Amino acid sequence: MFVLVNLKAYPCNPIEVATAAADVADDSGVRVAVAPQAANLAAVAGTGVETWAQHVSPNEHGSHTGSTLAEAVAESGAEGTMLNHSENRLKLADIDASLDAADRVGLETIVCANNPAQTGAVAALGPDAVAVEPPELIGTGTPVSKADPDVVTGAVDAAARVDGDVDVLCGAGISTGEDIVSASDLGATGVLLASGVAKADDPRAALEDLVEPLR
Amino acid sequence: MFVLVNLKAYPCNPIEVATAAADVADDSGVRVAVAPQAANLAAVAGTGVETWAQHVSPNEHGSHTGSTLAEAVAESGAEGTMLNHSENRLKLADIDASLDAADRVGLETIVCANNPAQTGAVAALGPDAVAVEPPELIGTGTPVSKADPDVVTGAVDAAARVDGDVDVLCGAGISTGEDIVSASDLGATGVLLASGVAKADDPRAALEDLVEPLR
Amino acid sequence: MFVLVNLKAYPCNPIEVATAAADVADDSGVRVAVAPQAANLAAVAGTGVETWAQHVSPNEHGSHTGSTLAEAVAESGAEGTMLNHSENRLKLADIDASLDAADRVGLETIVCANNPAQTGAVAALGPDAVAVEPPELIGTGTPVSKADPDVVTGAVDAAARVDGDVDVLCGAGISTGEDIVSASDLGATGVLLASGVAKADDPRAALEDLVEPLR
């Protein structure tokens, strides 16, 4: 299982979370990555943790003020990028172009989707993985694997029908190791989580609890 | 073959084009529809021509100033709606929600896509059809069926792999009856066209020429 | 005082509200207008009521699928257009261009703004009026003139400092004639309202109550 911690724009210390994540990944052997804001990518990558961007722009080098180019993200030390998070929804054509941008520089890709139908749609664009996150569960602490397991199995099926090489991750409401095990049981190969770690009083302890059942 | 004439925001007389389209459809037996701006839907539908919207909003009834609700479009007499034209690209989640909105009121749906990969993606959302239109050919007078026939066959294959019930139309650069026949030969079940009719000196004559090989 | 009833995407019968508004305007001598969705403009204008659009696109005639051109709006019988409602916020450059579009065809313009600073900003673009509507009060039934009268007087002052010819209207939470009188006392020359009329069981009675103190 892959555990990707999205720091969003939370008032956490990204270096503290990244250092904890790097240590927990080393200790447990579980793959754990951290996705900070673009401005913090290099500092987070400097801790040695696997680093992901929260977004890359669909464009190439050129006159694009305010962009976050895949090239700049990769040069900052990131190994992957999320795309189309429900807080940052993209046009279909831009998901396609941002996936091309990520491919150009070798970034791994996870595209978010709200439901099984969108999971199938995204899978047709050839990302490495799709993360299914019903928007109404994000930040609730109720995991989709419990609230609506059919969404996860439906997403796994939808992706498989379109492209058997596309993994499905599970997001929204994940906060315990048990939630991760449930997600795995439903066919997900990883989880996206955010507040459960980034807003925890002790992010290291939160991560240790999370990966405990996966050791 | 289905011939859908997109009036865009051209300075044409929508009633004149609609009347011509209704007559040509009657005379030839070819299915011809016209897609005017939202403000002109009722007037165009009043001519008896099959009428399509250029877009419907993803939302339901409620506090959404500036929306074009599927309900209002259907009540104006439209029978279908285009979505995600390259001049009006939508977020993936909004294509999904606009398709739901169209289904709610029984509007037929055609979603535009730039290439075969996006055609497959859109097909996964369950529209009635996808129109593949490479943006670089729109308005050029060079039909995609001639400039890049692999895009059309690739789109037909991509849609079929995802959902065999989803038709593929062909847009961008269609201006003659021969172009429509080529599109049909490549597996398309219809064409999207715009300036070739809407900006013609004599829209009726342009339409008659277009459908001639289909009679 | 000018009373502009925004029908948003409410499930009301636009013709019924428009007919009531036309009658109440005639009976009371108060200026009352109705702003329906674009698809309903012609039908609403056909009742004889003063008709406004909820939005016009910033562009001119051309290849702009999904646009609502100022020309199409004016030809449908509308006399004015709202712009930049908080449910349909526009880029600064597009407010500027949509105002140019409205001017091109003689549409009167009201641009919405959240606060006094934005009211001053909009006034610098030369609309006929600015409607100040704190987003947090929209749909609450608590009028800005009561909840936060300083917002209204601040907006009136901000507009006057920039361009003395720009009127200020007051929106958000207006539902009674008393609210309109308060708005007038604070320097507003009109009100924007929506649910108080459009979602009323008896829109005509609601409008009669509203204009009663203005007769």
Add this chain to the structure above:
Amino acid sequence: MFVLVNLKAYPCNPIEVATAAADVADDSGVRVAVAPQAANLAAVAGTGVETWAQHVSPNEHGSHTGSTLAEAVAESGAEGTMLNHSENRLKLADIDASLDAADRVGLETIVCANNPAQTGAVAALGPDAVAVEPPELIGTGTPVSKADPDVVTGAVDAAARVDGDVDVLCGAGISTGEDIVSASDLGATGVLLASGVAKADDPRAALEDLVEPLR
């Protein structure tokens, strides 16, 4: 005069340009700053050059995946931020909120505008400065101060009428020291430039030439 070099998403080495800019600023006594992509802010600030962001998001700390928070920008060492560049146009309400975000952390602000009317509009929101850049001149090498000097003086007048504390900078087509002197003569207190330095074979030489008349 303030010289702000916008690196956009150009394929330049941001550290090389930043080091050159720091040296030229030191040698000449002219204020020179560099605005890299968000991912490069910390590295650029590390050279000692005055560093600006190309954009900051309108939101505060919270669940906002893909944002570039003013806080993260300031912590990376930036001293200011551009907003609303013609390649990254913002909604009016978001310009207002992004200015609040910048104020929150003490970032200096320059908001771009296309013409004198928009310059006045932006000035009403209280930024430190407005940069007037007619979009049709960006990247042309023809300076606005020569092609259309009335735009610059019109912008200076428009800002002064609204808020005498708001400076006006001049962008679009600036590439020589003479262009900067012309801009100064027209009332601008600085210039925005991009390709003239960022795409120069020798950015240091380009900067030295630019500031020569200002020494």
